[in-house]
Amino acid sequence: MNSLIPLFIILPLATAILIMLFGRLAKVLQKALPxxxxxxxxxxxxxFIISWDSGIYIYEIGGWGPIDNIPISIYFVLDGLSILMLCIINLVGFLSGFYAISYIKRYTGENKFYALFCxxxxxxxxxxxxxxxxNLYVYLEIAAISSYALVAFEVEKEKLEASYKYQVLGCLSSFFIxxxxxxxxxxxxxxNIADISRIMEASANKNLIIFIQILFIAGFGLKAALIPFHAWLPxxxxxxxxxxSAMLSGVLIKAIGIYLIIRLFFNMFDITYEIALLITVIGTLSMVIGVLLAIGQWDMKRLLAYHSISQMGYVIIGIGIGMxxxxxxGNKSWAALSIAGGLFHMTNHAVFKGLLFLNAGAVEYTTGTRNLKELGGLSGSMPVTSSTxxxxxxxxxxxxxxNGFFSKLIIIIAAAKAQYFLLTFLAISVSIITLASFLKLQKKTFYGKLKNWNLNxxxxxxxxxxxxxxxxxxxxxxxxxxxxxxIRENIMIHVVYTLINKSNYLLILSEL
Amino acid sequence: MTTYLLCFVLFLVGLFGVLTKRNIIKIAIGLIIMELSLFMFFALIGYVDNGIAPIIVEKTENTKFVDPLPQAIVLTAIVIGLATTAMLMAIAIRLYKKYNTFDIRKIANLKG
Incomplete structure (x- = not known):
């Protein structure tokens, strides 16, 4: 299992380079290979997720072992949370890539699209x-820079403007990191994350660590588009x-935003009450304000984008209540329940938000517009899109x-058990407003009166x-x-226990 | 200590440029200034008084070396910075071709 870990990076990188070099010569290759x-x-x-025995696997790049117990090499660490994220990234990535084979035909420069995607x-x-x-920062920049280019892929006025805005804020967050x-x-x-954690436990300069934590929240919050930092996302x-869009909303903001907040604040820093409160407040703000901003939208994709902010708020309050x-x-099992709810909602969000963006793409592909005021009555002629x-x-x-019901239910139960009744109330009411907003989307797009389209x-x-x-x-x-x-005990609970028992993660130092 | 402070001042100068300027090229220059101040910060972290380049040959048991790791980090970060700057400039050129202006107040179709 250890020797298979680098394949996750080598294969897509090699594919990207191959497509860039030979994609134009072999059209079939560039479509089928990704x-x-x-x-x-x-x-x-x-x-991995089936054969995982709740251990932590390590791959040393170049095989450099530690010297005097100090790790000097770069490590790939595969634990429960990483496996869960790998499943989400590669599954949604595969489905989006397969979807793109038909969708991207009308653009020029298909080989560049697939190369950047990989x-x-x-x-x-x-x-x-x-x-x-x-090493994490380097990979984060690879993902971010290719996403800047992909946002501007259509090279029209609005797309370029959005990409520039995204780049300026993305660069700022990278510099903070x-x-x-x-x-x-x-x-x-x-x-090394585990080594830093061990050293900080031994000698803590509290002021510096608080400064670092707040800068990290700003940096990753910008990447994850939590509410004070959300301006670029829609x-x-x-x-x-x-x-x-499905990749960005479904996976990217989780992999380079939420995942890193979880990983660093649970496994690297000690959890303090003030930081936990800050994270919960940011999560609550994004949950409430995101959905309020989404109500007034008439562009299908912008509506979905604002809902991404709101749903990320649910994930963050799940994590925050646990912290x-x-x-x-307090009671560790309620903390574990709350964190499991957050992670479960993150998995679910990747699936349904990815699907909603793909639906928006299919509607735009056939009708050429995504303005809700112009659409209507498509359910008869597009049964698959409508039902999905x-x-x-x-x-x-x-x-x-x-699935969304169960993850929201877990978060709400955990909030009530921890006696944050205001949060419980807000989570329920945001869920109701979300329902209203999606009823509007369904009615305006797929049901209601058929507009004067050419039916053929x-x-x-x-x-x-x-x-x-x-x-x-x-x-x-x-x-x-x-x-x-x-199934729950096999996957979710293991993931959560590696997170909340920091000593588990530090075990990798002794395994080297 | 003064050098560290100057480095941080340079970071803030860049941030000020990004936040207040209205020209997209000047915003990009602000970002580049921030980036360079970070590179200098990394170089300062690795600096040791009277240290020499860490090349181990004979008879160097008791000499002081500078820390080579921040230098390696800076080299990697410069390459990343090149990619970021190239991407920013490419988009800026395309924006100029579409709008015939660099002023962000005139390039404001989207209201995030």
Whole structure:
């Protein structure tokens, strides 16, 4: 298992370079290769999750062992949270790549699209595997820079503007993160996450650590578009081509924003009450304000983008309540429940938000517009898009048999058990407003009166697009199986216990 | 200590430029200034008084070396910075071709 870890980075990187060099010569190669590679990686990550025995696996790049117990090499660390993230990234990546085969035909420069797409996947896989804080920064920049280019892929006025805005804010957040890496190296003389954690436990300069933590929240908050830092997200996510919107909203903001907040604040820093409170407040703000901003939107993709902010708020309050309980020394099992709810909602959000963006893409592909005021009555002529979109809408607004219901329920129960009744109330009411907003989306797009379209022109999307949408719609129901006791203990609980027991993560130092 | 402070002042100068300037090229220059101040910060972290380059040959047991790791980090970060700057400039040129202006007040179709 250890020797398979680097494949997650090598394969997409090699694919990107191959497509850049030979993509124009072999048109079939550039279309089939990314999907094939990503399918293989999806299979590999599911093999990991099935055969995982709750241990932590390490790969040393170049085989440099530690000297005097100080790790000098770069490590890839594979633990529960990394495996979960790898599954999400590669699955949504494969489905978006397969969807793109039909969707991206009308653009020029297809080979550049696929090359950038593979680069982005390689960067995200690197971020979730890296156990070294500077190596993590390098992969984060690979993913971010390729996403800047992909947002501007259509090269029109609005897309360029959105991409520029995204780049300026993205660069700022990268500099905050780089400054933090410098400060951490200055203070601890180490770049390995576990090693930094061990050194900071021994000698803590409290003021410096609080400064670093707040800068990290600003940096990763900008990448994850939490509410005070959200200005770029609706523009960037609605300007990108639809498969890329699905990747950005479904995966990128989690892999380089939320995942890193979770990883660093649980495994590197000690949890303090003030920071936990700050994270919970930011999460609550994004949950409430995101959904309020989404109500008035008439552009389909902008509406979905604002809902991404709101749903990320749910994930963050799940994590934040867990941190608050742990910091106050409360009941550990409620903290674990709350964190599990957050992680479960993150997994679910990748599936249903990816699906909703792919639906928006299919509607735009056939009708040429995504303005809700011009659409209507498409359910008859586009049955697959309509039904998959309905299931995703029910999942995001929390209707019982779908996965979104269970994850929201877990977060709400945990909030009530921890006696944060205001949060409980807000989480329930935001869920109701989300339902209202998606009823509007469904009614204006797929039901209601048929507008004066040329009916012969409107037909169902091509096969590859339908395939991706159907698989994701099945997953919308299928993921609720994760709540069943046997499966729950195998996956979610292990992931959470590696997170909240920091000493588990520090074990990698002794295994070297 | 003064050098560290000057470095931080340079970082703030860049941040000020990004926040107040209205010209997209000047915003990009502000970002580049921030980036360079960070590179200098990394170089300062590795600096040791009277240290020499860490090349181990004979008879160097008791000499002081500077820390080579921040230098390696800076080299990597410069390459990343090159990619970021190239991307910013490419988009800026495309924006100028579409709008015929660098003023962000006139390039404001989207309201995030």
């Amino acid at each position: 999907s094939a590679v990503l399918l293989f990686l999806t299979g590999l990550s599911f093999y 680069l982005m996947i390689a960067g995200m896989n690197g971020v979730v595997l890296s156990g070294d804080i500077f 780089l400054l933090n890496i410098g400060l951490l190296y200055w203070y601890t003389k180490s770049l 523009d960037a996510h609605s300007s990108a081509p639809s498969p890329i 608050l309980i742990l910091a106050k020394g 979109s309905l299931s995703a809408s029910m999942a995001i607004s929390g209707i019982p048999p779908f 022109k409107i037909k169902e999307a091509p096969f590859t697009m339908c395939f991706s949408m159907i698989v994701l719609a099945i997953l919308c129901i299928g993921l609720s199986l994760l709540i069943i006791p046997g």
